[in-house]
Amino acid sequence: MTPFKLTNELVGEIQILIENQNDAQLRLLMKEFHYADVAEIANELDELEATYLIKLLDSEKTSDILTELDEDVREAILNNLSPKEIASEIEELDTDDAADIVGELPTELVQEVISEIEDRDHAKDIVDLLRYDEDSAGGLMAKELVKVQENWTVTTCVKEMRIQAENVTRVHSIYVVDTEDKLKGRLSLKDLLTTSAKAPIKDIYIPKVDSVNVNEKPEEVAKIMSKYDLEAIPVVDQIGRLVGRITIDDIVDVIKEEADKDYQLAAGISQDVEADDSIWELTRARLPWLILGLFGGGAAAVIMSGFEDMFSTYTVLFLFTPLIAAMAGNVGVQSSAIIVQGLANDDIKGSIGNRLIKEMLLALLNGVILAALLLLFTWIWKGSFTTALAISVSLIAVIIVAGFIGTFTPLFLHKRGIDPAIATGPFITTSNDIFGILIYFWIAKMILGI
Amino acid sequence: MTPFKLTNELVGEIQILIENQNDAQLRLLMKEFHYADVAEIANELDELEATYLIKLLDSEKTSDILTELDEDVREAILNNLSPKEIASEIEELDTDDAADIVGELPTELVQEVISEIEDRDHAKDIVDLLRYDEDSAGGLMAKELVKVQENWTVTTCVKEMRIQAENVTRVHSIYVVDTEDKLKGRLSLKDLLTTSAKAPIKDIYIPKVDSVNVNEKPEEVAKIMSKYDLEAIPVVDQIGRLVGRITIDDIVDVIKEEADKDYQLAAGISQDVEADDSIWELTRARLPWLILGLFGGGAAAVIMSGFEDMFSTYTVLFLFTPLIAAMAGNVGVQSSAIIVQGLANDDIKGSIGNRLIKEMLLALLNGVILAALLLLFTWIWKGSFTTALAISVSLIAVIIVAGFIGTFTPLFLHKRGIDPAIATGPFITTSNDIFGILIYFWIAKMILGI
The missing domain is CATH 1.25.60.10 (MgtE N-terminal domain-like)
Structure with a gap:
């Protein structure tokens, strides 16, 4: 091709x-x-x-x-x-x-x-x-499917199936329902063809079939179908009646859209925009997050001005504020991204408490390594071990808090039934910038005994 | 269920x-x-x-x-x-x-x-x-498929198909090959069943069939299958021989892995890790990006120390460095994410030049709005219009440059055949921090006439 x-x-x-x-x-x-x-x-x-x-x-x-x-x-x-x-x-x-x-x-x-x-x-x-x-299984499903009644004979069934299959592009499965249209199971074509023509369907059908409720979220349907490698899944209403069928091609679209949406949220782009959309549409999707960042930056400035009396003696502290903000932001995004992805893939097991402890340990490990590097750099550059130590110890505290916020926020939102993906990107970066700088100056001040 | x-x-x-x-x-x-x-x-x-x-x-x-x-x-x-x-x-x-x-x-x-x-x-x-x-179509495909030769009759074909279908879970399509096994087309089951038993296959097959080369990248196969809504695609070797078949369930996995990988790169997590992996594995995936951020922060500190003589008079400039770094980072990530996603979805048309001009205009529009907000805030807070203006104009310049870097870098990497997704997240944030702070002080200094 x-x-x-x-x-x-x-x-x-x-x-x-x-x-x-x-x-x-x-x-x-x-x-x-x-x-x-x-x-x-x-x-x-x-x-x-x-x-x-x-x-x-x-x-x-x-x-x-x-x-x-x-x-x-x-x-x-x-x-x-x-x-x-x-x-x-x-x-x-x-x-x-x-x-x-x-x-x-x-x-x-x-x-x-x-x-x-x-x-x-x-x-x-x-x-x-x-x-x-x-945004539900009902919104995704099609009415085209092949279904037969459990009290039909094989002959009736084959005749009816021929008629129904005319309208169905890909048959995938033959569903079995009772007289009230309730989904009972499915039928194997092979069994159908190797059984006597007069046998009733109820004797040969497979009573086990995966299905989803019509109100199920598309992401859940996608999870079920990809986990069980299904190419089609029947949809039932509240009382178990067969109302439609979802095929894998629609699910592929759901998976892609879901991934695109999460990716955009993590990058600070709301709404579903594409590179080829108009400048106006792109601005609407991007500006809100930037304004959030602006407020965060403003808050950081106000916090820093509270430490202005340290300016002349400890100028070096102020030189490292972008570094502190960047590290807090990076750690926060890493933590939240891995939680958001884990939640999306159902990989997150165990309690929130354990998850937080693990993230704190991870942050501590990363923090100590990074602080050692920073200590060396600052010591050599500025010559003062005490200042270098104060900055480095503050960095460890900042990283731990950033990891905590990055882990806790998406888990908390998820518990509350809010999409945790909104807690990635600018949201975490901004809050971590503010907390990071506050903690940094606070701890540095304590260590330096100002 | x-x-x-x-x-x-x-x-x-x-x-x-x-x-x-x-x-x-x-x-x-x-x-x-x-x-x-x-x-x-x-x-x-x-x-x-x-x-x-x-x-x-x-x-x-x-x-x-x-x-x-x-x-x-x-x-x-x-x-x-x-x-x-x-x-x-x-x-x-x-x-x-x-x-x-x-x-x-x-x-x-x-x-x-x-x-x-x-x-x-x-x-x-x-x-x-x-x-x-x-990492190729050959690595994804299975050998299980149903194929018939164009010079067989319908009778031979049906007999052979029965044998082959034994080993194939889902038949999807019947492929037609010539005596050298070259893929010629596909066969509709309906045509097969409604044609005389002695008719040769070559008279009834459909000569058009999508296929992929055995060396094709999985992402490309995924794109083709999802674009054309295919549930299976035959794989051919360099000389067109049918060597295997890829089914949609494997493609669903490819799409999910690809999305997960891009998401992780954007969040500064390299390698394929999950929330439940060990602290050591998670550190290996996260620390490199954090060290990159540390270097960036160090560079920013060195740049800022070059402007130390402005400290006493224009303290306020230094209060806004976290804001500048955050805005440069956010804009850069937004721009790069939308390009990376556009490239992944084949949505990016037109020349790099046009794309950059559009992004500059977008950055200008966002920048002016944000600068106006910042101007107002700083003016009210600190009382000096000139300083507020200097900071705001610098912000516009920083945003435009950040947009440029965020747009250009992934496009450039893509042209060079490198995965543009590595240019999202910390990579862009860090470089934008450095450039942002440099431009900010430089322009502010010019405007204030220091």
């Missing part, structure tokens, strides 16, 4: 074809590309060009393209389509993707689009899915 | 059963658990207990448990098994998992274990896989 590569030349070529309305050539070119690649191209076109392209191609392909587009591009294109045109795109999609797109439409349009969908069952399924919170 | 929950009580209960050699009870209890759950339990046991458990259970289940164990626990258990016992575990595994385990064995054991494997084809496949770099 020669992988698809999006180039400026290719985009330019397509723009010229659109401008010249060279439809035949455009169709021919697009036929070669996977829908995900066409979506990448369309993301680079302007609104009218992208709409032209979508209107030109078959809805069988364009519906898939729509699902892969950047949200703003998709919105712009859908704005230029009639409810009937949107409905014909929706018609081609699986219910989960269809519901995602309908969910993005302006409220006044939803009703109209839904009413234009010819397949009424499909429309009903989509409306059904719209009820669920986007 | 009631999800499995690892508790200290459960581990304790199992330890008692092991101590009492209550095998019947242990087998009964373990039968209820998924192998991934048993692995979680075994990770908490000591070496001898874990070995006891593995020896007790059937190799059909223990082989899967072994693949899920922490590497050090697995190594400890395998140390207690004879080559013959290891071979019987290997025998139960798919070739990719088998090769991973054999690859971890001490070199002198490998030969012996391989020779104990009864299924010689399986052994051959494993040896074959051992040749590939762990």
Whole structure:
């Protein structure tokens, strides 16, 4: 396979074809590309060009393209389509993707689009899915699945399965339900084919099947599916009725989004932004954390001004404030990051107390090594052993407190049901800057006996 | 499904059963658990207990448990098994998992274990896989797949498929190869079943199939599979011969590991460590970055001492050094993180020049807003407008330079083929601390006309 590569030349070529309305050539070119690649191209076109392209191609392909587009591009294109045109795109999609797109439409349009969908069952399924919170298993699942009733015979079952499988891209599993639609188990295709045609399903199905509740968080579903290597998982409602199915491709997206979000939070970027977003969007995502940092810096300045009387005699103390702030920040981020990651991967066992003791010991070990280096450096540089010792001992205290804050904060937030990832990055850096500098001057002052 | 929950009580209960050699009870209890759950339990046991458990259970289940164990626990258990016992575990595994385990064995054991494997084809496949770099498509793939030759008839094909499918857990796709084993396309099960038995495969197969080269990086394979929503992808060698297949469950692991690694690098943690690793391992992963930070802080101190003559008159300048260092660090991390993430997701288009200009504009916008806040604060606090202005203008300059370094460094590393993720976190923070403080004093000095 020669992988698809999006180039400026290719985009330019397509723009010229659109401008010249060279439809035949455009169709021919697009036929070669996977829908995900066409979506990448369309993301680079302007609104009218992208709409032209979508209107030109078959809805069988364009519906898939729509699902892969950047949200703003998709919105712009859908704005230029009639409810009937949107409905014909929706018609081609699986219910989960269809519901995602309908969910993005302006409220006044939803009703109209839904009413234009010819397949009424499909429309009903989509409306059904719209009820669920986007951030839940219900918001992820599709209605497409193959299910059979436990009191059917093998013959009925095979016949029904054939009909159902028509609408399901990848079958994965055959689920068994009772007359009230409650999930009972699953069926192995092999058993089905090697059993007498008149046997009832209840005699041959496997009564063990993993499932998730419709209100389960997507991250939890992702954990379960990746832990148990599942390619699909059935979703049940509060009373155990089979309501949908989640496939691994959606979970791959969840895992990636979750990782991106945590990474951005750790770097002080809120909201889901990308490098190619506008300067305004990027500012909105970044400025709040910077303002937090500014307040922290202001607080540090006020604290330091409280020690101004030491300025003339112990200038060297002030020279090391950036070092102290940096070390407090680095240690804090290291500690919090490893806790946040551990919580995300369910690796954190044992009590908070033990975890804190371990982190304190670790901080002490690191602190002593770093303090020894700093002692040597300062002693040689400034010639005063007492000052060098005061600075180094303070550094150890600062590192221990930084480790404590970095460990405790995410664990505390997690206990309180708050996403611990917000406690990484600027949050920890800023609070550690303030505490670090306070502790540093305080201890140094004590040691120097000022 | 009631999800499995690892508790200290459960581990304790199992330890008692092991101590009492209550095998019947242990087998009964373990039968209820998924192998991934048993692995979680075994990770908490000591070496001898874990070995006891593995020896007790059937190799059909223990082989899967072994693949899920922490590497050090697995190594400890395998140390207690004879080559013959290891071979019987290997025998139960798919070739990719088998090769991973054999690859971890001490070199002198490998030969012996391989020779104990009864299924010689399986052994051959494993040896074959051992040749590939762990960090490549070849290192990820399994030999288990279903392939048919283009010159076979439908009848031969169905017969051969039945035999091959015996060894393949999930078939996913039927690949079509020529007589030289070169990948030609894939076969739809539906077409196969609706075509006359004597038709040659070459008339009915789909000549288009995505594939990856055996030397492709795992991250690239992950990108391709998630972009195109593939659940399996065939792997070909340099001359296009079908040599293996990668399934989505392995890719989910790649995506998670990759995300964890980038996250840790951004937080200043090198190597792959977990919260539950030993203090020594955690120190080795964290101390290098802290020492880097120490050097940076030392450099900042030396720079500041060059401006010592300003101490008495412009004390306030020195009070803001932690603020300057923090802002430079935060902006740098934000910029680099968004570039690193963009590079990982292939979102970065256009030239480095344009990217830098955009980041400069963004930094300017953020810088002006932050400087205005700082100006107000300092003016009110200290009463001198000139000093407040000098500090604020310096802040803008510091932010722009920090944005530049944060943007340029990962882009530069990426161009040079170095993982840009190492340029996030402490690396950027430290260099930005140094540059930030230098620029700050330099510009403030100019403005104040000292």
